[in-house]
Amino acid sequence: MSNITVCARFRPVSSKERRDHGDTICIQNLDAETFNFKDEKEEEFTFSFDRVFYQESEQADVYEFLALPIVRDAVNAINGTIITYGQTGAGKTYSMEGPSILCCDEQKKGLLPRVVDGLFKSIKVSEETAKYTIKLSMVEIYMEKVRDLFDLSKDNIQIKESKVQGIFLSGVTEISVLDPAEALQSLSSGIANRAVGETQMNMASSRSHCVYVFAVQQDLTTEKRVRRGKLILVDLAGSEKVEKTGAEGRVLEEAKTINKSLSALGNVINALTCGPPSKANHIPYRDSKLTRILQDALGGNSQTALLCCCSPTLSNASESLSTLRFGARAKHIKALARVNCKEDKYTKKQGASSVTEDESHERILDKLRGRLDAKDVKLLEELFILEGIFFDPGSVEDLELAYEDVTLRTICSLQQAVEELVITVEEIKRENKDLAGENKALKARLEAAERSDRLCKDVGGNMTFLHRILDIGFFSPLGWFILSCQEGGMKTTSLVLHNAGFQENNIESGLH
Numbered sequence: 001m002s003n004i005t006v007c008a009r010f011r012p013v014s015s016k017e018r019r020d021h022g023d024t025i026c027i028q029n030l031d032a033e034t035f036n037f038k039d040e041k042e043e044e045f046t047f048s049f050d051r052v053f054y055q056e057s058e059q060a061d062v063y064e065f066l067a068l069p070i071v072r073d074a075v076n077a078i079n080g081t082i083i084t085y086g087q088t089g090a091g092k093t094y095s096m097e098g099p100s101i102l103c104c105d106e107q108k109k110g111l112l113p114r115v116v117d118g119l120f121k122s123i124k125v126s127e128e129t130a131k132y133t134i135k136l137s138m139v140e141i142y143m144e145k146v147r148d149l150f151d152l153s154k155d156n157i158q159i160k161e162s163k164v165q166g167i168f169l170s171g172v173t174e175i176s177v178l179d180p181a182e183a184l185q186s187l188s189s190g191i192a193n194r195a196v197g198e199t200q201m202n203m204a205s206s207r208s209h210c211v212y213v214f215a216v217q218q219d220l221t222t223e224k225r226v227r228r229g230k231l232i233l234v235d236l237a238g239s240e241k242v243e244k245t246g247a248e249g250r251v252l253e254e255a256k257t258i259n260k261s262l263s264a265l266g267n268v269i270n271a272l273t274c275g276p277p278s279k280a281n282h283i284p285y286r287d288s289k290l291t292r293i294l295q296d297a298l299g300g301n302s303q304t305a306l307l308c309c310c311s312p313t314l315s316n317a318s319e320s321l322s323t324l325r326f327g328a329r330a331k332h333i334k335a336l337a338r339v340n341c342k343e344d345k346y347t348k349k350q351g352a353s354s355v356t357e358d359e360s361h362e363r364i365l366d367k368l369r370g371r372l373d374a375k376d377v378k379l380l381e382e383l384f385i386l387e388g389i390f391f392d393p394g395s396v397e398d399l400e401l402a403y404e405d406v407t408l409r410t411i412c413s414l415q416q417a418v419e420e421l422v423i424t425v426e427e428i429k430r431e432n433k434d435l436a437g438e439n440k441a442l443k444a445r446l447e448a449a450e451r452s453d454r455l456c457k458d459v460g461g462n463m464t465f466l467h468r469i470l471d472i473g474f475f476s477p478l479g480w481f482i483l484s485c486q487e488g489g490m491k492t493t494s495l496v497l498h499n500a501g502f503q504e505n506n507i508e509s510g511l512h
């Protein structure tokens, strides 16, 4: 488990800030990771992050530190998420897209076009003899609805979860892109569909959270298996103090929804970082569309990087402070990114070959497909709902994912049952062993009792006096034993040397 990467970025002072409030700034650069921050009340705070990008930082620096490692891993089937967070007008979209996605100065290119280049370059230099495909989708969360930015008729995309894919957008448009130019063209058309408005803080303020998904599929043809990595970039809408931005009407409603979903994000981060480490506490991912989409990025199967964007000026100090505190808290989130290659798990666990597991799944799925009729589909629907898998019965892809889910769950529960049986067998073996020991001891006692009985009869037959034999105590292999007898009210204990013709030595006697 590793912590998520958190960086802070301060944009240059804007001309509006300079004009309205002068250019007093609230940060003092200490080094590449640490700075002092002074708010309006002259209170000083020291913050440390994985990296701090000051006003003069280059877009390339941000990409290389924050995104490049995640991009390289996405090509190797490890999920990654890059998020820009901060107050409205703090530089999130500038960091994500640059001044323009299609035509801008090379130096000013944002994360998105660099990620596109990085993905195609990483594929080119990849040593794997694989066929890669990159599919692109783009949605925005506007007023708590997920809209497909490649097909605006899909204005209420559902967020679903599958064991294989994790969180995914059901039915979203996916565009296959063959080269960086094609990818940028598609991105540009999606961006043009984004909800943008003017606020006092930003002439072109994003009024929605924008989510870019790069699905990288790697077909390892010789090994007959497929690996998938998902790289998600999220340009969040800016948090804003409505009284400060002067929002009203629709802009006010948008701001309220944006702030609500950002609070939900804060709550998820609090729950992930405040809960008792040993107890599985409830994480409110379902409280907003944003947190549900980011579920894997926050504490799930993803390498995640967060860029906290801030204005450097004193006039925005309280908003910047809250952004920095958000980042400091997020720094404690642990994520467990793994290679999305089911066979890895199996080879480690069972030593079975990856091909075998894939083939088994395919075989089971094929059989199911062949046997299904309408009644079975209905039954499966019920089963999926019981299992908490939601899907669209009209979608073949959804249905297949659900099959796969159920198959995997069945395999898991069978494995668990086998493990439990192995434990039971071990317990029974141990009990058997104990019982065998007890049995042996009982047998020995029985033999001794029989021997005593025989002896009693011998002794009784050979003794000249008619004592009632009570007990034959210690029996020595050297030829003597202890005999307890009773006659009338008198109890006697005698040492008898039987090999020597039953000489009797009275060693103890008393009244009964």
Ligand SMILES: Nc1ncnc2c1ncn2[C@@H]1O[C@H](COP(=O)(O)OP(=O)(O)OP(=O)(O)O)[C@@H](O)[C@H]1O
Pocket (backbone or CB within 6 Å): 010, 011, 012, 014, 086, 087, 088, 089, 090, 091, 092, 093, 094, 095, 099, 202, 204, 205, 206, 207, 236, 237, 238, 239, 309
């Ligand atoms: N590092 C930077 N260098 C130069 N200009 C920047 C930088 N960061 C931001 N800007 C400029 O600041 C303005 C606001 O930035 P941007 O639109 O990226 O803010 P935002 O955080 O996305 O805001 P919102 O949440 O309202 O969409 C833009 O004009 C942008 O060009």
